[in-house]
Amino acid sequence: MAQKDYDFFIAEPNSGEEKYCRVCNSHCKSSKNVFGPTGFVSAMANKFTYHDEFVCLHTDEPWHEKALQLVVAIDETPSKRIADLMKADLQDILKENIRGA
Numbered sequence: 001m002a003q004k005d006y007d008f009f010i011a012e013p014n015s016g017e018e019k020y021c022r023v024c025n026s027h028c029k030s031s032k033n034v035f036g037p038t039g040f041v042s043a044m045a046n047k048f049t050y051h052d053e054f055v056c057l058h059t060d061e062p063w064h065e066k067a068l069q070l071v072v073a074i075d076e077t078p079s080k081r082i083a084d085l086m087k088a089d090l091q092d093i094l095k096e097n098i099r100g101a
């Protein structure tokens, strides 16, 4: 599952923005001027708006899910040492799965 602001982004319609995945740094695939909910809450509320959507091409791959969990955990841990260990794990995953990483 893509996670907003990590490998899934929302912007103003026709923003002309480019987004890069915060997990694997890939250029995100964009869908311009989409009409729909911008998140779980707006989906539940049937609140549809025009917006641009950006999603990482790798988002459905199992390694990317694992990498996403690491990135989220790195953001959340107060421990610099643990963060460094998780960053090393993350680098391994990215190296194994992305050509040229």
Ligand SMILES: [Zn+2]
Pocket: 007, 021, 022, 023, 024, 025, 026, 056, 057, 058, 059, 064
């Ligand atoms: Zn990605």
